[in-house]
Amino acid sequence: MENHFTLEQQKESLxxxxxxxxxxxxxxxSFHLWMGFLTLALLGCLxxxxxxxxxxxxxxxxxxxxxxxxxxxxxxxxxxxxLIGMLITAVLGLSGAKWISPIARISEIIAIGFxxxxxxxxxxxxxxxxxxxNVFIYGRIQSPILWDVTVVTTYVLISLILLYxxxxxxxxxxxxxxxxxxxxxxxxxxxxxxxxxxxSQYEILHKAIxxxxxxxxxxxxxxxxxxxxxxxxxxxVGWDSTIxxxxxxxxxxxxGTGFLIIAMYFFRKNYKLHDYITExxxxxxGKILVLVSLVYLYFNINEFLVPGYxxxxxxxxxxxxxxxxxxxxxxxxxxxxxxxxxxxxxLFKKMRKPLPMFIISIFIVIGSWFKRYLIVVPTQEHxxxxxQNVPDNFIYYQPTLIEGLITMASFILVLMxxxxxxxxxxxxxxxxxAHEKGIHEPEKLS
Amino acid sequence: MEDHSTxxxxxxxxxxxxxxxxxxxxxxxxxxxxxxxxFETSKKKESRIxxxxxxxxxxxxxxxxxxxxxxxxxxxxxxQGREGIPDKRWVMVIDLAKCRNARQCMKACQGAHELRPxxxxxxxxxxxxxxxxAPYFMPxxxxxxxxxxxxxxxxxxxxxxxxxxxxxxxxxxxxxCRFCVAACPYSARIFHWNEPLKEQEYKENKSKYSxxxxxxxxxxxxxLEKKVTYDVELNVPQRRGTISKCLFSADRLRVGQMxxxxxxxxxxxxxxxxxxxxxxxxxxTKQTVRLSGLLRDNAGYRLMEELGTxxxxxxxxxxxxxxxxxxxxxxxxxxxx
Numbered sequence: 001m002e003n004h005f006t007l008e009q010q011k012e013s014l015x016x017x018x019x020x021x022x023x024x025x026x027x028x029x030s031f032h033l034w035m036g037f038l039t040l041a042l043l044g045c046l047x048x049x050x051x052x053x054x055x056x057x058x059x060x061x062x063x064x065x066x067x068x069x070x071x072x073x074x075x076x077x078x079x080x081x082x083l084i085g086m087l088i089t090a091v092l093g094l095s096g097a098k099w100i101s102p103i104a105r106i107s108e109i110i111a112i113g114f115x116x117x118x119x120x121x122x123x124x125x126x127x128x129x130x131x132x133x134n135v136f137i138y139g140r141i142q143s144p145i146l147w148d149v150t151v152v153t154t155y156v157l158i159s160l161i162l163l164y165x166x167x168x169x170x171x172x173x174x175x176x177x178x179x180x181x182x183x184x185x186x187x188x189x190x191x192x193x194x195x196x197x198x199x200s201q202y203e204i205l206h207k208a209i210x211x212x213x214x215x216x217x218x219x220x221x222x223x224x225x226x227x228x229x230x231x232x233x234x235x236x237v238g239w240d241s242t243i244x245x246x247x248x249x250x251x252x253x254x255x256g257t258g259f260l261i262i263a264m265y266f267f268r269k270n271y272k273l274h275d276y277i278t279e280x281x282x283x284x285x286g287k288i289l290v291l292v293s294l295v296y297l298y299f300n301i302n303e304f305l306v307p308g309y310x311x312x313x314x315x316x317x318x319x320x321x322x323x324x325x326x327x328x329x330x331x332x333x334x335x336x337x338x339x340x341x342x343x344x345x346x347l348f349k350k351m352r353k354p355l356p357m358f359i360i361s362i363f364i365v366i367g368s369w370f371k372r373y374l375i376v377v378p379t380q381e382h383x384x385x386x387x388q389n390v391p392d393n394f395i396y397y398q399p400t401l402i403e404g405l406i407t408m409a410s411f412i413l414v415l416m417x418x419x420x421x422x423x424x425x426x427x428x429x430x431x432x433x434a435h436e437k438g439i440h441e442p443e444k445l446s
Numbered sequence: 447m448e449d450h451s452t453x454x455x456x457x458x459x460x461x462x463x464x465x466x467x468x469x470x471x472x473x474x475x476x477x478x479x480x481x482x483x484x485f486e487t488s489k490k491k492e493s494r495i496x497x498x499x500x501x502x503x504x505x506x507x508x509x510x511x512x513x514x515x516x517x518x519x520x521x522x523x524x525x526q527g528r529e530g531i532p533d534k535r536w537v538m539v540i541d542l543a544k545c546r547n548a549r550q551c552m553k554a555c556q557g558a559h560e561l562r563p564x565x566x567x568x569x570x571x572x573x574x575x576x577x578x579x580a581p582y583f584m585p586x587x588x589x590x591x592x593x594x595x596x597x598x599x600x601x602x603x604x605x606x607x608x609x610x611x612x613x614x615x616x617x618x619x620x621x622x623c624r625f626c627v628a629a630c631p632y633s634a635r636i637f638h639w640n641e642p643l644k645e646q647e648y649k650e651n652k653s654k655y656s657x658x659x660x661x662x663x664x665x666x667x668x669x670l671e672k673k674v675t676y677d678v679e680l681n682v683p684q685r686r687g688t689i690s691k692c693l694f695s696a697d698r699l700r701v702g703q704m705x706x707x708x709x710x711x712x713x714x715x716x717x718x719x720x721x722x723x724x725x726x727x728x729x730x731t732k733q734t735v736r737l738s739g740l741l742r743d744n745a746g747y748r749l750m751e752e753l754g755t756x757x758x759x760x761x762x763x764x765x766x767x768x769x770x771x772x773x774x775x776x777x778x779x780x781x782x783x
Contacts, residue, residue, distance in 0.1 A: 056686045057622070058639030064565075067627040067637060127622020127637065127687030131602075134621050138602040145601035145625060234595065234629045235753050383633045384750060385586060388571050389552075390564045 010439050017433050021426045022177060024271040026184075031423055038412050038419070045409030048402045049124065057127050059402045065387050066380040066397035071125035073372040074407050077255065078118035078414075079152065079227045080248065080368065084256025085111025085159050086220030090213040092288075099284060101432040102276045105425070106263050108163040110256070113417040115156045115223070121410045144229045151222040158216045163421075165209050168195050169202075169431040173442070184424075197443025224248045231375070237314040238379035247299040251371065253292035254339070258364035261285060263418070265358040267427050276428050279353060286352035289364070293343045300335070317382050326396070327378050330370055338367015519675045524616060527678030527696070530608030535721035536694055537611070538587065538708070539740060541762040544715045545570070545583040546769035554710035559690065560644045560682050565636050567692040568707050581771045582764035585715065587707065588613060588634040588692035589749060589757035596626035596635065605689070611721070611758050612694045616678050620688040627689065631753055635691045642684035648674065704729050713768070721758075 052059050062069040088107035092100045123129050139146050171192035175185045195201060228248035231239035241247070264285070268277040304322075307315040322331045342360045345351045351360070377397050387395050434442040547570055555567045567587065574581040590613050597607050604620040607613050627635045642648075652674045658667040676683060679696035695705030703709070708716040708729030719726030719737060727734040740746065744762040 056638070056640045063639065064627070064636045065633065067624040125623070127624070128620065131619070131621045134602040134604075134619055138604075138619060140601060140603050143599050143601040143625070145599070145623060230625070231628075233599065235631045236628065380628070384631050385633050386571055386573070387633070389566060389569055394564065 007445075011445050013437050014434055014439050014442055014445050017437065018173065018177075018430055020273070020275065021428050021430050021433065022174065022179070025174070025423065025426060026180065027423065031419070034419060035416070038416050042409055042412045042416070045405045045412060048405035049409065051402055052124070052406065053129070057125075059400060060406075061393070061398045061400045061403060063394040063397075064390065065383060065394055066377055068125070068376055068380065069397055070373065070399050070403050070407055071121060073369070073376040074410060075118055075121045075125070076227055076248070076372040076376065077369050078114045078121055078410065079223055080252035080255045080372070081259050082111045082113075082115035082118065082155070082159075082256070083220050083224055083249070083252040084260050085115075085162065086216050087253050087256060087288075087292075088260070089162055090217045090220070093213055094210070098436065099281060101436065102273075102428045103260065103264055103281060103285070105163065105166065105429055106267060106422075106427060107256075107260050108159060109418055109421045109427075110259050110263060111159045112156065112163060112421070113414040114259075115152060115159060116417065117410050117413045119152060119156075120413065121407075124406050124410070144226060144233050147226045148223070148230065151219060151226055155216070155219050155223045158212060158219055162209070162212050162216060164191075165205060165212065166429050166432065167425055168192055168205065169197060169443075170426055170429060171195070172197065173430055174426070197441060199441075221249060224252045231379075236379050237382060237384075238318045238375075241303060243299060243302055247296075247303055250292060250296040250299055251368065254289070254296050254364060255368035257285065257289045257292060258361040258368060261289070261357050261361040262365065265354050265361075267422065268354065271422075271427060273428060276433060282354050282357050283349070283352045286346050286357055289357075289361075290343055290346045293339055293346075293364075297339055297343065300339070314382070314384065318379065321378055321382065322374065326381075327374060331374055334367045334370045334374060337363050338371060339364075519671055520618065523675065523677050523679070524618065526700075527614060527616070528606060528608065530610035530612060531696075531699060532610075533722060534610040534699075535758075536590070536699065537719060537721045537726065537737060537758050537760070538590075538694070538705075539717035539726055539737070539746065539760045539762065540585055541715050541717070541744075542582050542584060542764035543762060543767050544713045545585060545764075546713055547572075547583045548712055550710040550712055551585055551707035551716070554706040555692070558682075558695070558706045559680065559693075560642065560684055561636075561690070562643050565690070567636070567690065580764065580767070582767065583771075584761070585707070586632065586634070586749075587759060588694075589632050589755065589759045590692075590694055592756035592758060593754060595629040595631065595755060599625040599629045601625065608696075612696050612699075613691075614678060614693055614696060615681060615689050615691065617681060617685045617688040617690070618676055618678075620685075622687040622689070624689070631750055631755065632757075635689055637689055638684055638686045641686055644683065645686065648683040 060069060060071070062071075085108045088100055089104050093104065123132060126132065135146070135149060139149075168191075171188045172195035174180060175189035175192055177185065180188075225245035225248065228244040232241055232244035234240065261282070264277050264281065267273055304319065308319050311319070321327055342364050345356070345360060351357070381396060431442055439445065549570055551568050552566060552570060555561070556563070556565065559567055561567065569586050571584045571586055572581065573584045590611055592607075592611065594605075594607055594613050597605050597613060600606075601623060602619055602621055604617070605613060605615045605626055622637070624637055627637060651670060655667055655670045655674050658670065674683070676685070677697060679693060679700060681690050681693055684690055695703075695707070698705055704718055704727070705716075708718045711729050714728050714730035716729040717726035717735070717737075717740065718729060719734070721737060724737050725734050726737045726740065740762070741760055744765075746760040746762050748757045748760055750757075
C-alpha cells in the first residue's frame with residue numbers, strides 16, 4: 001500500500017495529520033482552568049504536609065505495629081502504574097506490534113509521571129525527610145531501599161530518554177510550524193538537536209529507540225521486583241513469599257493498563273483524536289488487559305490458595321482476617337470488582353469499546369490501589385507476638401484525613417505532569433503516524 | 447626510598463614523552479597517572495603521621511581522617527557507642543517461672559529512656575501458646591539478635607550490631623523509614639510519631655546551654671552539655687521521627703552496672719552477664735551462675751529459633767511457676783497470629 005499515493009495526496013494527508021495532532025498543543029482557557037484547579041487542590045494538600053512536618057508522622061494513622069500505611073501502599077501503587085511504559089514501548093514495541101504507535105507516547109508520559117512522583121511519595125513517609133541525604137552519604141548496599149532508589153532513578157531516566165527520542169522528529173516539525181508562538185518554536189528547535197530527517201538520521205534514531213526499549217525491560221522488572229522485596233525480604237506473615245516479585249510485576253501491568261485506557265479515552269475525547277486512537281486500539285488493549293489480569297489472577301490463586309491449604313497457624317490468622325475478618329469486604333471487593341469481573345466482561349467484544357472499557361478501567365485502578373493497601377496493612381496487624389499494653393489505635397490502622405490529603409497530592413502532581421507534557425508535546429507521534437500512512441520522509445514534503 | 451622514587455619519576459617522564467609523540471590521548475592518561483604519582487610521593491613526605499595503637503605499636507598512617515582529635519561530645523559518644531565494650535558478649539536470661547507481671551522492669555526502663563506509657567522497650571506480654579497449655583507472663587525486650595533483620599534492612603547504617611552483641615540505633619542518623627520496624631519479627635521497635643516525652647525540657651536546656659557558651663561560662667556549660675547531648679548508648683534525648691528500642695542498657699554496662707530492667711525486678715526473673723565468661727548474674731539476688739549450666743539444667747530456649755535470627759536473649763520455660771496466673775487476666779491472643 002506504500003507509495004501508491006501521489007505526492008499531492010501525501011501532502012494533503014500529512015497536512016491533516018499535522019494539524020490534527022498539533023491542535024491540542026498550546027495553552028488555552030480550559031488548560032488554565034484545569035491547572036488552576038489542580039494548583040488550588042495541591043496547595044490544600046501541601047498544607048496537610050506542612051502539618052505533618054510541623055507535628056510529626058503522628059498526624060497519620062500509622063503507629064508502632066502498623067507502621068507502614070497508606071503512604072507505602074500508594075508508593076507501591078505508583079511504582080506499579082509506571083510499569084505501563086515498559087509494557088507498551090518495550091514488550092509490545094519490540095515484538096513488532098505496529099498498532100501501538102499512537103498510544104506509546106501516552107504510556108511513556110504516564111510512566112514518567114508515576115515513577116517520578118513515587119520518589120516523592122516515599123519521602124512523605126519518612127520521619128526525617130530532611131535527612132534524605134543520609135541515604136547517599138551513609139547508604140548501605142545491603143538494604144533493599146538502596147536498590148529501590150537506584151532502579152527507580154534509572155527507570156525515570158530511561159523513560160525520559162524513551163519519551164524524548166521519538167519526539168525529536170516531531171520537535172523539528174513543530175519548530176517550523178508558524179501557528180505556534182515564537183518562544184515555543186525556539187524551544188522546540190533547541191530540543192530537536194538539528195534534526196533534518198535524513199535517512200541516516202532515521203536509521204540512528206530507530207537504533208537508539210530499540211536499544212533503550214531493550215534496556216528498559218530489565219530495569220522495569222527490577223523496579224517492581226525490588227519494591228516487592230521491601231516486603232518479601234522480611235519474615236512477616238503475608239510478606240514472606242517467594243512469588244512476590246512476579247506477583248507484583250503482573251499486578252503492575254493490570255494497574256498500568258487501567259491507567260492507559262483511562263488516558264486513551266480522555267485524550268481521544270478531549271483532543272479529538274478519534275481518527276488516531278480508534279476502536280481497534282481499544283479492542284486490542286482490552287485483550288491485553290484480559291491477558292495480564294489472567295496472569296495476575298493466577299498469581300493471586302498461588303499466593304492465597306497454597307498457604308490456605310496448609311493453614312499454618314500464623315498464616316491462618318492472616319488469611320482469616322483477609323477473607324472472613326476485618327478486611328473481608330475490601331478483599332473480596334478488590335478480587336471481584338477489580339479483577340474477576342473485568343476479566344469476564346472484557347471477554348465480550350461489545351465490552352471492548354471505549355466507554356465500557358473506560359468504566360471497567362476505573363474499577364481496575366481503584367481495585368489496584370486497595371489491593372496494595374491489602375498487601376501492606378493487614379500483615380502488620382498480626383505480628384508473631386501479641387500486641388498488648390498499647391492504646392486501641394495501635395492495634396488497628398485507621399487512616400487520617402491528613403494522610404489522605406497528602407496521598408491526594410501525589411495524584412495531583414501526576415495529573416499535572418501528564419497535563420503539561422500532553423500540552424507541550426503532541427500526544428501522538430506525528431512522524432510515526434505519517435510513516436504508517438506511507439509518508440516516509442515527511443520532512444521533504446513540508 | 448627517596449632516590450628510588452626520583453629515578454622512577456625520571457624514567458616515567460621519558461617514557462611519557464615518547465608515548466606523547468605517538469598519541470596525544472595516551473599522553474593525557476599518562477600525565478594524569480604521573481600527576482597522581484607525584485601527588486602520592488609528595489604526600490608521603492608531609493601528610494603522614496605517627497600514631498600509637500592500642501597494642502602499643504608505633505605505626506605511620508595517612509594523616510587525613512586520623513589527625514583530627516574528636517571535636518565534640520556527640521561524636522565521642524557516637525564513636526564509643528559503635529565500638530562497644532571490648533571483650534564482652536552480653537547475654538540475658540529471662541526465667542519465665544518467676545515472672546508475676548510486677549512490671550517494675552517496664553517502669554524502670556520507661557523512666558531511664560524517657561518514654562511515654564504506651565512506648566515499650568520492654569513489654570511484659572500475657573502469653574498462652576495454645577488452648578490447653580498454661581498461660582504465662584513473658585517480658586520481651588529487644589532480642590539483640592546475632593543475625594539481626596533490622597540491621598540488614600537499614601538503608602543508612604543508623605542501626606548497627608556492636609562487637610559486644612548489642613544492637614543500637616544512632617538517632618542522629620536515622621531517617622525514619624521504619625523498615626527495621628517492618629523487619630523485626632519480635633515487634634521490639636517503637637517510633638516517635640509525635641514529640642518525645644521530654645522534648646520541651648530538652649529544648650529549654652539546649653537554649654540555656656547555648657546562652658552559657660555565649661556568656662563564656664565554660665564550667666557550668668560542661669555540666670549541662672551531658673544533659674543536652676544525645677547519648678547513643680541511652681538513646682536520650684529521644685528524637686521525633688526516629689526509632690527507639692531496648693539497648694540492653696549499654697550506658698549502664700559501660701559503668702559496670704546491670705541494665706535498668708534487670709536491677710528493678712523484685713522477683714529474680716532476669717539474669718544478665720557475659721557469654722565469654724560463661725557467667726550471668728541474677729539482678730535481684732545478685733547470685734552469679736554459669737550460663738551454660740543454667741540453660742542446660744532448665745531447658746533454656748530462644749524465641750522463634752526457626753527464623754534464624756540468633757537472639758542473645760534466652761528464656762527459661764514457665765515450669766512450676768512461683769505465681770499462679772490470675773484468672774481474670776486470662777486473655778485470648780486475638781491480636782497476634
